[in-house]
Amino acid sequence: MSNVAAAPRRDAIDLYRPEALRDPYPLYAELRARGPVTHEPERDIWLVPGHAEAAAVLRDHRRFVSGDGATYESALGRTERYPLIETDPPEHTRIRRAVQPPFARAEIEQLRPGIESAAAAIVGQALAHGEVDAVPALAQPMPDRAMAMLTGLTPPSCQALVDWSDAVVRAQEPAADPRHTELLLEALTWLGADGIPGLPAHCLGRLIMDGGSTGGLDPEGPERLMTLASIWLAGVDSTGALLGNAIDAFVEQPDQWELLRARPDLVPNAVEELLRFEAPFRVFYRRTRDEAEVGGVAIPAGATVCAVLGSTGRDPRQFADPDRLDVTRENARTHLALGTSIHLCLGAPLARMEATSMLTELTRRVQRFERTGDAVRSPSGTMRKFDALPVRLVAA
Ligand code: HEM
Numbered sequence: 001m002s003n004v005a006a007a008p009r010r011d012a013i014d015l016y017r018p019e020a021l022r023d024p025y026p027l028y029a030e031l032r033a034r035g036p037v038t039h040e041p042e043r044d045i046w047l048v049p050g051h052a053e054a055a056a057v058l059r060d061h062r063r064f065v066s067g068d069g070a071t072y073e074s075a076l077g078r079t080e081r082y083p084l085i086e087t088d089p090p091e092h093t094r095i096r097r098a099v100q101p102p103f104a105r106a107e108i109e110q111l112r113p114g115i116e117s118a119a120a121a122i123v124g125q126a127l128a129h130g131e132v133d134a135v136p137a138l139a140q141p142m143p144d145r146a147m148a149m150l151t152g153l154t155p156p157s158c159q160a161l162v163d164w165s166d167a168v169v170r171a172q173e174p175a176a177d178p179r180h181t182e183l184l185l186e187a188l189t190w191l192g193a194d195g196i197p198g199l200p201a202h203c204l205g206r207l208i209m210d211g212g213s214t215g216g217l218d219p220e221g222p223e224r225l226m227t228l229a230s231i232w233l234a235g236v237d238s239t240g241a242l243l244g245n246a247i248d249a250f251v252e253q254p255d256q257w258e259l260l261r262a263r264p265d266l267v268p269n270a271v272e273e274l275l276r277f278e279a280p281f282r283v284f285y286r287r288t289r290d291e292a293e294v295g296g297v298a299i300p301a302g303a304t305v306c307a308v309l310g311s312t313g314r315d316p317r318q319f320a321d322p323d324r325l326d327v328t329r330e331n332a333r334t335h336l337a338l339g340t341s342i343h344l345c346l347g348a349p350l351a352r353m354e355a356t357s358m359l360t361e362l363t364r365r366v367q368r369f370e371r372t373g374d375a376v377r378s379p380s381g382t383m384r385k386f387d388a389l390p391v392r393l394v395a396a
């Protein structure tokens with residue numbers, strides 16, 4: 001480690017300032033220009049904005065651990081951890097094996113008829129209105145229905161689920177609002193009191209509560225409840241963000257929508273390109289326990305390391321002309337928006353199916369999207385998504 005350079009300490013660069021949250025891409029470009037790793041002294045985080053370097057961090061789970069927290073707030077002071085995302089092997093391996101089978105491609109494929117008919121109903125309803133806020137009308141209903149099909153949980157309302165899913169992420173951000181922790185407790189209380197007792201016989205929720213496919217989930221303590229809660233809530237806000245970002249991208253770049261309508265075989269690639277273009281999770285974190293090195297820069301032991309996923313999709317060393325949406329892009333699928341290695345998104349096959357079904361239905365029935373008011377970006381420091389996206393759907 002002695003021949004690696006110390007990370008340069010230059011002017012503070014803050015990913016969480018409001019203008020950087022609204023349009024983070026100029027800041028990401030500046031970060032990448034500064035080098036492979038930038039230390040942000042105010043929050044004491046080590047930012048890794050490049051595709052190759054962030055991939056190296058995410059793949060090296062021995063040196064860059066998740067067990068001390070995968071978000072800005074460390075998990076060290078907390079009594080409860082999220083059993084997959086905030087664990088390391090062998091604990092992570094045990095839990096992932098116990099929940100993996102229902103996420104196998106063939107199993108997820110069985111949900112396709114339900115997902116496609118949900119897409120048809122959602123798009124039909126939005127078209128009947130013509131002018132809609134695309135967030136509640138198009139982006140949020142699909143994950144709401146898909147997660148009910150997968151888990152067997154039927155929450156009190158789509159909005160409650162969306163708020164709980166938003167809170168799970170935001171409770172761990174800098175300057176988190178106590179309201180997010182309250183919402184999180186509300187979700188766990190609902191799960192214990194209504195959700196779990198109401199689970200049908202065959203569903204992911206029941207499987208987890210019965211100990212997982214291997215029987216390896218701890219029968220004592222909160223592990224099963226927390227495993228179910230984290231999978232359930234991870235799948236809502238994220239996919240909703242992807243769908244909202246997708247509609248906005250096609251409002252901005254209508255030539256790409258025309259191309260997709262002419263070539264619906266490109267829809268699966270378009271989903272990858274949309275994930276690259278606007279990674280729903282802007283960031284994920286790791287911690288070092290010993291001194292480590294990234295791109296020739298030494299990072300001390302006990303450091304908080306931030307893989308800036310939103311920046312990796314715009315890295316010109318990986319993606320040519322990265323600020324342009326190109327649904328034909330050949331290496332779109334190499335994005336890191338769904339993570340990689342042992343923590344690769346468990347729900348990726350479902351998220352892809354939801355997005356593919358929605359875009360396929362929209363390409364059939366919507367000629368173009370027109371903006372009818374100002375889009376409002378969420379102030380979430382973690383999720384790149386819209387709070388409001390007023391559009392007119394022009395029927396095909
Ligand atoms: C477009 C939608 C989605 C995006 C962008 C997304 C993104 C991610 C990312 C980046 C990770 C890796 C985190 C890390 O490395 O620390 C991850 C992990 C995870 N995701 Fe997703 N996700 C999405 C949808 C879903 C869905 C639908 C589900 C559930 C059905 C889900 C459940 C999970 C779980 C449980 C993990 C933790 C896996 C582990 O630690 O082994 N996600 N997701």
